[in-house]
Amino acid sequence: MPTVTRVFIARLAGLAVYDPNGEQVGRIRDVVARLRSGGRRPQVVGFIAEMPMRRQIFLPIGRVISVDPASIVLNSGVVNLRRFQQGPAELLVLAQLLDLRVTTPTGATVTVVDVAMESDRPDQWALGRVAVQELGGRLGRRGQLRQFDWEELTGLVEPTTIQGTESLLNVLEKMRPADLAHAVQELPPERKHAVAAALDDERLADMLEELPERQQVEILARLDHERAADVLEEMDADDAADLLAELPPHERALLLDLMAPEESAPVRALMKYLPNTAGAVMTSEPVILTPDATVADALARIREPHLSPAVAAQVFVTRSPVDTPTGRYLGAVHFQRLLREPPGDLLGGVLDNDIDPLDPQRPLAEITRRMATYNLVAMPVVDESDRLVGAVTVDDLLDHLLPRDWREQHE
Structure with a gap:
């Protein structure tokens, strides 16, 4: 039995769906209603729920035993994992x-x-x-x-x-970038571009990084050149480089010229490397400190919320300057080591230099073997002068080892 007789649907977005045993099976993303003749109100026929791996499935209303503003409960934990496809007389509320x-x-x-x-x-x-x-x-x-x-x-x-x-943005703004990207992919084309245009530069950049390359290019092409350059500036340099590589040469050159020099420089540097090499896939802005910085300094840096877990898992130690390309590379300190050491100790005394760094032309296959062998989350990349130019993280590897269309695969 439903626990309420009326519920406003925008409040259901993101709500957890549970089986009878209290195990979460997904989250609500939309409500499906079927249009009826004779001026009758559309009948609610079910929910679109997002499951693990972001697969969106249909939950018939008959499977639901409780609907309220706190949760939705099913009559069974067994669900049909077939991906939802909207019918001609159906409405996504x-x-x-x-x-x-x-x-x-x-x-x-x-x-x-x-x-x-x-x-x-x-x-x-x-x-x-x-x-x-x-x-x-x-x-x-x-x-x-x-x-x-x-x-x-x-x-x-x-x-x-x-x-x-x-109102749709009010619903979407609570989502993580990956969930936002997936939700936007499901919208009709014109609706998708309207939402993209309404997002601020930083939020749009975060979403683009989670979209398939084809849709990245499609959305970027609908923006005016100045706005597109602003969004590229907000993206991580490696993601911006990957996106620009998909554009025609004249479009790529135009956008790079419109970007601020300090933002375009690392992107241009990444685009000089051969595809599927350490230089082409690396992150050019890892966490870098000098050896006279303290453990407390390092812990403060890796707590910064904008850092991804893979980037925040270690601090690289170099001589000045600390912007890539840095001074001479000295070693790295994993965050677990930082947690064990006294806050006042210097990084120069606790760093690990046992792992040989990569050169920028190292192929992905070799990088993968080395990272798997030593259970590494990231590896430093240095040039011929022993300057740190970036780091390859496990996230970077996965993005380039998975099929190009993996973000569009729901099965």
């Missing part, structure tokens, strides 16, 4: 209704901000109340929030209705 401009009974134009699903008996849910917001005034103030019954509004299912992005 969050993806297709949020931000629609519709008309009220008085003729006013308003924007949909949420839709409620309502139940009068078990397993029977339909779309009911619609929360809308009046269009803002000249001073940019938000309009008043109001609610209407589904049948009172005109334009909810008309494909020509203008659709914005604000």
